Amino acid sequence: xxVVSQHPSRVICKSGTSVKIECRSLDFQATTMFWYRQFxxxxxxxxxxxxxxxxxxxxxxxxxxxxxxxxxxLTLSTLTVTSAHPEDSSFYICSANHGQYGYTFxxxxxxxxx
Amino acid sequence: xxxxxxxxxxxxxxxxAIVSLNCTYSNSAFQYFMWxxxxxRKGPELLMYTYSSGNKEDGRFTAQxxxxxxxxxxxxRDSQPSDSATYLCAMSVNQAGTALIxxxxxxxxxxx
Numbered sequence: 001x002x003v004v005s006q007h008p009s010r011v012i013c014k015s016g017t018s019v020k021i022e023c024r025s026l027d028f029q030a031t032t033m034f035w036y037r038q039f040x041x042x043x044x045x046x047x048x049x050x051x052x053x054x055x056x057x058x059x060x061x062x063x064x065x066x067x068x069x070x071x072x073x074l075t076l077s078t079l080t081v082t083s084a085h086p087e088d089s090s091f092y093i094c095s096a097n098h099g100q101y102g103y104t105f106x107x108x109x110x111x112x113x114x
Numbered sequence: 115x116x117x118x119x120x121x122x123x124x125x126x127x128x129x130x131a132i133v134s135l136n137c138t139y140s141n142s143a144f145q146y147f148m149w150x151x152x153x154x155r156k157g158p159e160l161l162m163y164t165y166s167s168g169n170k171e172d173g174r175f176t177a178q179x180x181x182x183x184x185x186x187x188x189x190x191r192d193s194q195p196s197d198s199a200t201y202l203c204a205m206s207v208n209q210a211g212t213a214l215i216x217x218x219x220x221x222x223x224x225x226x
Contacts, residue, residue, distance in 0.1 A: 034213045108155065
């Protein structure tokens with residue numbers, strides 16, 4: 001139990017375009033989901049906490065207008081990278097908390113902006 | 115000082131060796147401690163989940179938490195080449211609702 005599905009697994013986009021990443025809890029409801037970013041050989045850095053039905057809470061230094069988070073249902077949170085630039089290229093991972101199984105992570109999205 | 119410190123390695127061991135991975139932390143409010151394994155370009159996979167101080171064993175893996183020293187460890191016995199991955203420690207104050215704080219991850223390579 002406690003599976004989190006993340007799509008797409010890999011995306012390449014042109015500079016200036018927007019990219020949407022989806023995170024779904026498949027067999028449980030997640031009122032809170034978390035979005036992380038990971039650079040090569042670096043740890044997971046929390047970007048924002050996504051709460052169902054309310055605005056996301058962003059970590060210091062993360063531009064909320066650039067990284068739009070929507071958590072419209074108990075099973076789906078989306079992260080949209082707007083006006084993407086090469087420096088936004090990274091590995092993005094979502095996570096949801098399931099009381100019994102702790103924190104479960106999606107498989108991640110490799111974003112490359114060219 | 116970062117909240118969670120973890121030696122990134124890399125750590126190379128022969129097959130069958132006992133591996134010791136460690137993290138230290140500064141926030142005494144952390145109560146939940148986890149170890150994740152991450153293969154290249156994949157999401158982290160939960161290995162061990164521990165509440166407060168003590169030991170927990172699961173197969174070849176043993177997790178230890180010493181809250182008085184703010185120090186946690188993961189031991190892998192009889193290491194296998196398939197254990198080659200990056201191991202991340204993570205911790206949180208609450209069981210739900212708050213994000214995990216991760217260490218940098220230790221890259222482990224087990225040679226056959």
